[in-house]
Structures are given as C-alpha cells and as structure tokens.
Amino acid sequence: MDTGNHHIRVRFAPSPTGYLHVGGLRTALFNYLFARKGGGKFILRIEDTDQKRSIPDALENLISTLTRAGLQHDEGPDVGGEYGPYIQSQRVEIYQEHIRKLLDAGHAYYCFCDEERLEKLRDEQRKRKRPPMYDGRCRNLSKEDVADKLARGVPFVIRLRYPQEGKTVFDDIVRNRVAIDNSQVDDQVLIKSDGFPTYHFASVVDDHLMKISHVIRGEEWLSSVPKHIFLYKAFGWEVPVFVHLPLLLNTDRSKLSKRQGDVSVESYLEKGYLTEALLNFIALLGWHSADDREIYSLQELEEVFSLERINKAGAVFDMEKLNWMGGYYIRHLDVPYIADQARRFFEEAGIDISDTEKYLKVIATARDYVSCLSMIVEHARMFYDTLTVSEEDKELLEKEDSQRIIAYWVEALGRREKWTPDDVSALVKKAIGELGVKGKGFYFPLRLALFGNCHGPDIPTLIDILGREESVERLTRAMQLER
C-alpha cells in the first residue's frame, strides 16, 4: 500500500462546538505525530458549516487548547498558509463553484423535497424495516421543471447522484480492505438549503484543495467513505489514504460521550492534569509500540509513532489509568517545573507562596499524593494555613505524654538556629530515648501539632519545610489549647 511518504499533509478538522473533546485530541495527536514523524505538515481546518451548532468563542478556545497541549499546527486560521482560508464558512464560493461542475456533469441534482416529506418517508421506511434512504423523487426532474422551480424560488438542496449498482472497495491503513454495496449508500445532500455545504462535500473539496495526503479521522466516518471516493472520482481527483481510528469508549463500551464523565480536554487541563500525562495517556488509546514501553514524551512519540501500529478495536477511556499517569508525571518531572505549573492553583486558593524555597519543598513532598495539580493544594495547605484542631485531635494532644513530647521539642528546637533534616533525625532518636516514648505514641502527637494530621511526611521533612520558627510556633500553640 502506498502511504505516500513524500508530501505528507494531514489535517485536524474539528467543528467549533464549544470545547475540544478528548477523542478530538486523540485524532489531533495522531495527525500531528504522523506529520512530524514523516516531516510533513499538520493543518488545522475549522468545519463550521452548520450555522446552528457553531459557538462564538469556540475557535479561539480550540486553538488555545491545542496549542497548550503542544500540538502546534503548521497551517490554520490563526497562522495562515497558502491553502486558506482555513475556515469553511469563509469558503462557500469555492463550494458553489465546485457544485456547479458536479451539476453540469450530472453527478449531482437539485432536490425540492421538503423536510416534512422526507421525515414521513423515513418513518415509513423504518416501519417497514427498510433502511431509511432518499427515494429519488427529484433524481430525474426535467431541465424545465428544475428551471421553473428555481425561478419560483422553491427551496432546494443539491444531492449526490450516487450509483445504485455495484460496490465500492477501498483500502484503509487500519482496517485494510473495506467493501460496501453501493445500494446502501444514500443520495447524500451536498449543499443544504441555506447554501452551505455538508461535511461530506466540504471536506472532500477542501482535502483536495489543501493537498491532504492522509485522511486520519474517527471510525464513525468509515461507512461514508464510498460517498467521498465517488466525489473524488467525479472531480477526477486523486483519492487520499484513509486512516480510520478506533473509537474512544465509555466504560459501558458505547462511544465516549459527556453524560458519562468528562470529555472536554479543557476540564482536564483545568483540573491540572499535566499535558504531558494527558497526551501520553491518550496516545496509548489505540496505539502501542511493539515493546512494553508506556512512558513517552511528545517528542519521543514523534519518533516512534506509526500508523501501522494503530489498533482496530475501540478503547475504553480509563480514568484510573489516567490518574496513575497524571501522578507519575507530577512525581517524575522536575520539581521547579511542577511548582511553576501548580502556581495558579495556589493563587486561586489564596495561599501565599512567595517564599520560593519553602514552596519548592512543599511541592517536592506533596506531589507524592496527587494525580493532578488541583489536588496538590489540598496536600500542601497545611504547610501554610493555621491548623484547625478537631475534638479528637485535641484529646490526643492534651494527653500528658503528648504535652511532654511537645514541650521537649519546643525546648530542644530553641537551643539552635539551624536545623538540617539530619540534625532533626538525630534529635528524634535522642528524644525517643530520653522521653521513653516511641512509635506512634511519639510521632502522632508531634505530627499532629506540626502538620495537623497523624499521617503524613516524616518529622525531619516537616520541620525542614516549616522552618524552625514556624515549627516552634505550631508546637507552642499545641500546648495552649483551650480547655
């Protein structure tokens, strides 16, 4: 099969309907990776031919999300390129010009059937358990008839005159050979009554005009490929290579949808899932290398990605694994980078992180507990906020042993300015020996006083983060609990 390695041009062509779907991100990612791997171009085209569904700020949002994720396009509405415009609503003259040719050649025809009739028709067909398709009433209208209706201003659409005999066989990188009977293919509407093209028409015209070499998109388009191929041939154009990606699925194995969880990329980004993790996770949904490796940076993916290793079966979007991978990246990337990424979450929570040295230590510790950055605040705020003491905690702190331990530490910490974690470790050993209390009995009250929780990091880490002064202050406060 010719994968046309020479002039690779691929596109991601979303509709601006509000947000970027994770399935869309996966499609974009695979397009992007294939382009980068093959030294080709990655194009962003906006398919906004449905006036009803387009949302005002969606375009800007889409571009910023894609860019934030690191999938920078080479051509598109914002960056331009020699095959623009890249927004379909700005290309209506082009479609009009092309539909003319189809009409003249007899590959398309005017249809004056109104929606009411079509709906009734489909209902009847469904009732008779027949596939709902256009019955061809306007297929063979006389020239005069058409001219007359047009002159009278009767609303119309333009349909594809699709052959009713034979079958269409085509190749797909993922599916191999696919065959579909032409009798199953409808006379697709190409131009709607508002003059805008449908997806099928616009995408074929644009893919050709934009010299797209490989059409990489979701599997939901597989069964409409015959229509597309027919159009390419009707125009005498070269057919691109098709690559239909397996669907992303809900846990119940239906096509991934909101309703059953978060599907917008923005919402994951807002929660503070690192783009590195999100991309890595999504790359593994339907693609896998030959070995056991699963951790890849975007750059590494660019090097190893190949269309041939894309799977056929749909893949369930597993939050558990995303959470693991999210945490993995937060734990393995550089602390300063994570700290920088997490900054806005602290600012939103109103926590003062101007002490950078402390902030970095907090991040280094708290990151062990989270899978996304928004969670990190909850594991870090006890290093900043005044601790709240519950009744149960108070009971433990008020015990005689607890008070002895705390008093010991206040006194001990007061003896010296500087305390390294090693110094504190030594003091822990010494205190245990001198106080005659050990284990949980020793650690829990201390950790509770310093950190507000019996469970958490070890004492040297806690004191290292808080500093001597704050530590003494917190311990002292624990000795002065109200009765």
Add this chain to the structure above:
RNA sequence: GGUCCCAUCGUCUAGCGGUUAGGACGCUGGCCUCUCACGCCGGAAACCGGGGUUCAAUUCCCCGUGGGACUACCA
C-alpha cells in the same frame, strides 16, 4: 431492521503457527517505615463459542455469538 467495523486478564495492550500467553492500570500479599503517600518485590486475573486448514492454532479461513459505529439539510 439494514450495512459496515471489531473481539487476548475488569481496563489499555504485546503477540503476527510451536511462548511457562508478556507489560501497564486497578486489585491483592510482602518489603521499606512511627504513619500516610511514594518506591521496591511477589500474586490472582485473559486468548467469546463452534467448525475447518495444519504435524501444530490465541495467531489463518468460515459460521455463530457478543459489542460498537453508521443509517440527518450534524459533524
């Protein structure tokens, strides 16, 4: 209903005729440790069913079953 696509642990997957069917998430036992988390080591867990082809099928073919997609003047 019709057409098309798909089918290895619960999930993501490796496998491309001969393997103790491998890895990851999750689950679980242990180690580390005062605790939690992290980390490390181990365990349970899968070839949808039936026919072929073959000396040999998870792997190739057919049928069945199951799941999904499409079936709009939405993409």
